[in-house]
Amino acid sequence: MVYIGDKPDVPVRVTVFDYDANGLTENELKDVNDCGAYRHTHTSTWINIDGLHDTAVIDCIGKQYDIHPLVLEDIVNTQQRPKVEVYDHYVYVVIKMLEYDYNQDRVITEQMSFILGKNYVISFQELIGDTFDTVRNRLRNPESRIRKYGSDYLLYALMDRIVDDYFIVMEKLGEQLEEFEEDAYNNPGKSIVGQLNKLRRDTIYVRKSVWPLREMVNHMSNGDIKQIDPKTTVYMRDLYDHTVQVLDTVETYRDIQGGIMDVYLSNLSFRMNEVMKVLTIISTIFIPLNFIAGIYGMNFRFMPELENPYGYYIIMGFMAAVGIAMLIWFKSKKWF
Numbered sequence: 351m352v353y354i355g356d357k358p359d360v361p362v363r364v365t366v367f368d369y370d371a372n373g374l375t376e377n378e379l380k381d382v383n384d385c386g387a388y389r390h391t392h393t394s395t396w397i398n399i400d401g402l403h404d405t406a407v408i409d410c411i412g413k414q415y416d417i418h419p420l421v422l423e424d425i426v427n428t429q430q431r432p433k434v435e436v437y438d439h440y441v442y443v444v445i446k447m448l449e450y451d452y453n454q455d456r457v458i459t460e461q462m463s464f465i466l467g468k469n470y471v472i473s474f475q476e477l478i479g480d481t482f483d484t485v486r487n488r489l490r491n492p493e494s495r496i497r498k499y500g501s502d503y504l505l506y507a508l509m510d511r512i513v514d515d516y517f518i519v520m521e522k523l524g525e526q527l528e529e530f531e532e533d534a535y536n537n538p539g540k541s542i543v544g545q546l547n548k549l550r551r552d553t554i555y556v557r558k559s560v561w562p563l564r565e566m567v568n569h570m571s572n573g574d575i576k577q578i579d580p581k582t583t584v585y586m587r588d589l590y591d592h593t594v595q596v597l598d599t600v601e602t603y604r605d606i607q608g609g610i611m612d613v614y615l616s617n618l619s620f621r622m623n624e625v626m627k628v629l630t631i632i633s634t635i636f637i638p639l640n641f642i643a644g645i646y647g648m649n650f651r652f653m654p655e656l657e658n659p660y661g662y663y664i665i666m667g668f669m670a671a672v673g674i675a676m677l678i679w680f681k682s683k684k685w686f
Contacts, residue, residue, distance in 0.1 A: 415467065425463045428460075449519065527610070546607060564590065642665065
């Protein structure tokens with residue numbers, strides 16, 4: 351196995367939630383070999399691994415739970431696309447976690463892998479984070495539904511938590527779109543093009559993560575996977591509706607971005623046309639004036655007007671009259 355991704359300078363952390371309707375045990379394992387003890391229990395178990403850079407830990411868990419070597423390779427390769435693979439005694443799920451980084455002003459992603467067995471869920475998280483704290487709090491509540499259902503419902507709860515973050519990301523992208531739309535109308539500058547292209551890349555990245563997720567969740571909700579109880583497929587269908595809603599929002603945002611770019615280009619073209627119109631009017635007014643000035647600038651010795659003591663004032667007055675007449679004519683044509 352070769353880990354592909356950023357290598358944090360922290361050790362891999364393994365936490366375990368072993369639970370049923372009557373009780374809950376929460377532990378942080380110091381020795382990864384202790385994970386195998388939860389494979390054949392009568393309770394439901396959630397084993398969460400924070401960090402994929404130590405491939406020895408991933409390999410040890412793979413041997414204890416008979417995970418195929420190709421699956422282990424996919425787990426440590428953080429460039430996988432969302433997918434679901436069904437094996438004899440477990441289901442392998444890959445999903446992308448999305449988060450908006452306000453410091454870097456961009457969408458960041460993290461790969462999340464799940465192994466769903468008969469009575470356990472193993473989650474492989476790329477980085478240590480608090481994304482699943484709400485799920486942990488629900489597990490600590492003895493009255494919660496998650497305590498009364500099996501490991502397949504736990505997998506649904508974890509995936510649903512990830513999809514909920516998609517809506518937060520889409521809300522932030524929507525706010526940026528509203529700002530860009532207003533700037534495109536009122537202040538179309540060069541900076542908006544770079545910002546809009548950055549937003550377009552973020553939207554494409556979200557679409558790339560959500561598009562295969564829709565088909566994956568649809569497959570998990572059709573009842574063909576034996577590890578997923580029919581009672582849980584109802585919730586999976588609800589999760590499918592959420593992914594479709596996110597995808598529809600992404601497509602809407604892409605259309606809005608195209609519209610904003612069209613408005614920006616139209617406004618830019620309109621402003622350029624206004625400038626060209628003003629310059630054209632000025633040039634048109636000065637064409638006859640330059641013609642008159644050119645005639646009396648010739649070096650002929652015999653020009654009757656040159657001997658007239660009022661010739662200069664007559665020509666200047668005539669030129670002013672021509673200019674004013676042309677302005678009045680342009681105004682009558684509503685050219686400005």
